[in-house]
Amino acid sequence: MNVTFEPDLNPAQLWQILLHEARATEQKEPFLAPVLKRTLLDRGSLQDAIAHRLAGDLASAGMGEGAYLTLLSDVLDEDPAIVADTALDFIAVYSNDPACRTHVHAFLNYKGFHALQVHRIAHRLWNTGRRELAVWLSNRASAVSGTDIHPAAKFGAGIMLDHGSGIVIGETAVVEDNVTILQNVTLGGTGKIQGDRHPKVRRGVMIGTGANIIGNIEIGAFSKVGAGSVVLKDVPQGCTVAGIPAQIVRLHPAAEFPAVGPVQPFHC
Structure with missing residues (x-):
């Protein structure tokens, strides 16, 4: 399940579609x-709309919507690349989920999409030294969406967190471009080591419902992890694994996925 990118659809064009x-x-x-007026029709840009949509979800009795709106808007102003990644996430959801018939449907209703956008902002805060605030923001997103992502985790673009419920992604995890993760997936550590201890999910991977991927292991590009699997060792690129513990059950013909070379370091 790979994203079909629309190469000419930039954030400004996506904004007009929305x-x-x-x-x-x-x-x-x-x-x-x-809600359409408050979050979209009265806004002036995709960036402004995202900030208003997320702030409404994050607000609580102890912290009002206005405070969150200021925080989110400031971070998006500081790092416009976040909005470019958000646009690719929109495309991923719209292209890969047959239940998503419009972009505005994802904007209004997809809590996995919302959780990922909060994470992008929390990750920026983490990387700029505002770590207590980053963890606070991640915790609020988890309470609202049921998606628990450590703010240090690294994500590419074109990501779909389908449903979002029960997804747990640890501190040193890496999720590259064009990855689909279904509900109740864990990218976790063994609990026995410190440092770099979470999975590295390479581009184009699809992870099925309820899969547990544990430890500092690699899921190779364009591979698939079957629902309910427990993955404890590296998975080569271009294959399907399933079972407890997961084993290779299918090698994909090269024609099913783009040619890939050696895995390159991923930075976010």
Whole structure:
């Protein structure tokens, strides 16, 4: 399951698509008009809309929506690359999930998408030394969405966290571009070592529901992990693994995935 990228769709073009879809949704379902106006139709950019949408979810009795809106907007202003990655996440969800019929549907309703965008902001805070705030933000996102991602974890772009519920991703995990992760997946450590102890998921991977991938191991590019599997050792690129413990059950023909060379270091 690989993302079909739309090469000419940049954040500004995606913004226009969202506005068009929001206006159509407003006409079809007037009940949603207030939230569409507040988060999309009264906003001036994709960046502004994302900040408003996430702030509404994160707000609590102890911290109001305005405070979160200021924080999220400031971070997005500091790092415009986050919005470019967000646009690719939109494309991933729209391309890979048959239940997602519009981009605005994902914007309004997909908590896995929301959790990932909060993580991108928390990761920026972590990398700039604001670690207590990064952990706070991640904890709020987990409480709201059920998706628990350590703010130090590294993500590429074009990611789909389908449903989001029960996903746990540890501190030293790496998830490269174009990866799909279904619900109740754990990218965890063994609990016995310190330092670099979490999985490295290479580009184009699909991880099925309830899979547990444990330790500082590598899931090779364009491989698939079957639902409910427990993966305890490296997985080569271009194969399917399944079972407890996971074993290779299929080698994919080269025609099924793009040619890949040696794995290169991934930086985020």
